[in-house]
Amino acid sequence: MNNVIEVKNLVKSYGKIRAVDGISFDVAEGEIFGLLGPNGAGKTTTLEILEGLKRADGGQIKVLEREEIGVVLQSSGFLPELSLRELLVLLGSFYQHRRDIAKLAEDFDLTTLLDAKYEELSSGQRQRFALAAALVHEPKLLILDEPTVGLDPAVRQKFWETILELRKAGLTILLTTHYMEEAEIVCDRVAIIDYGKILATERPVKLVNSLGLVSRIKFMSSKLINLAELEVLPGIISARRDRYTYDLETETPEDSLRELLTWEKKFSGKIFNLQVQQATLDDVFLKLTGHSLRE
Numbered sequence: 663m664n665n666v667i668e669v670k671n672l673v674k675s676y677g678k679i680r681a682v683d684g685i686s687f688d689v690a691e692g693e694i695f696g697l698l699g700p701n702g703a704g705k706t707t708t709l710e711i712l713e714g715l716k717r718a719d720g721g722q723i724k725v726l727e728r729e730e731i732g733v734v735l736q737s738s739g740f741l742p743e744l745s746l747r748e749l750l751v752l753l754g755s756f757y758q759h760r761r762d763i764a765k766l767a768e769d770f771d772l773t774t775l776l777d778a779k780y781e782e783l784s785s786g787q788r789q790r791f792a793l794a795a796a797l798v799h800e801p802k803l804l805i806l807d808e809p810t811v812g813l814d815p816a817v818r819q820k821f822w823e824t825i826l827e828l829r830k831a832g833l834t835i836l837l838t839t840h841y842m843e844e845a846e847i848v849c850d851r852v853a854i855i856d857y858g859k860i861l862a863t864e865r866p867v868k869l870v871n872s873l874g875l876v877s878r879i880k881f882m883s884s885k886l887i888n889l890a891e892l893e894v895l896p897g898i899i900s901a902r903r904d905r906y907t908y909d910l911e912t913e914t915p916e917d918s919l920r921e922l923l924t925w926e927k928k929f930s931g932k933i934f935n936l937q938v939q940q941a942t943l944d945d946v947f948l949k950l951t952g953h954s955l956r957e
């Protein structure tokens with residue numbers, strides 16, 4: 663598979679701040695790649711260099727031609743006096759190849775809003791319009807900077823659906839986010855970035871598994887269980903009890919769970935309210951950086 667983006671040892675400083683400190687990553691054609699990190703990690707600076715808006719101090723980048731890239735910035739500066747239709751026509755006029763406006767509006771459920779102005783739109787409608795505007799010239803690569811900040815959960819979910827559909831249609835997507843659930847749900851691969859450095863690049867599920875992070879199995883029991891019986895099950899690191907609730911820490915949740923259920927067959931009581939809590943990207947972030955993504 664071809665790489666749409668190749669970044670090697672990219673460096674960018676603002677005065678004494680090394681905003682981007684020697685990062686490298688590739689984005690393959692047709693994948694959704696996420697840069698996951700807290701505010702100030704250097705995500706926006708990296709995107710701006712790829713978009714040609716800023717110059718790097720060092721390193722190499724390979725990316726598609728400008729006409730083949732669509733961009734949604736953190737704050738979109740759409741001319742306030744123009745209608746959505748006029749904005750799409752104006753944006754399209756910068757490119758040789760452009761989509762039919764009526765069809766584009768239909769795809770993003772904007773048909774009835776074409777005569778409205780951007781400022782009159784709800785946050786969900788703004789989001790859809792920003793995407794439509796970025797795709798007016800049918801780019802091959804879409805770059806999104808923190809696309810769902812400040813959106814309510816329903817709008818955010820709808821947005822995830824939309825970009826997964828766009829990927830299915832062949833678009834390559836690079837996005838930044840500081841929401842780990844966003845990275846986990848939509849990204850094929852994620853680079854974890856903190857203080858201008860990439861600490862790991864992997865598929866989200868692999869990141870979680872590769873670090874040997876601890877998962878938990880919780881359940882309640884109708885009868886008292888001797889903790890020593892639980893501690894010997896495979897993968898179990900520790901077993902605790904709080905009244906009727908048992909809490910097992912495990913490195914291999916699937917194996918431990920299977921054995922627990924086998925063990926239960928010989929148990930004279932009943933276990934219920936069974937829950938498995940798998941480690942998440944948030945835990946990965948904490949382990950790699952020593953601080954939480956949400957701090």
Ligand code: ATP
Binds near residue numbers: 702705706707808
């Ligand atoms: P955010 O989501 O808040 O934009 P980010 O991960 O995108 O965070 P950047 O915007 O790339 O991070 O910023 C990285 C670092 O560079 C931060 O410490 C920021 O304060 C600094 N920085 C960014 N732009 C400038 C600038 N134009 N001048 C000086 N410092 C800057």
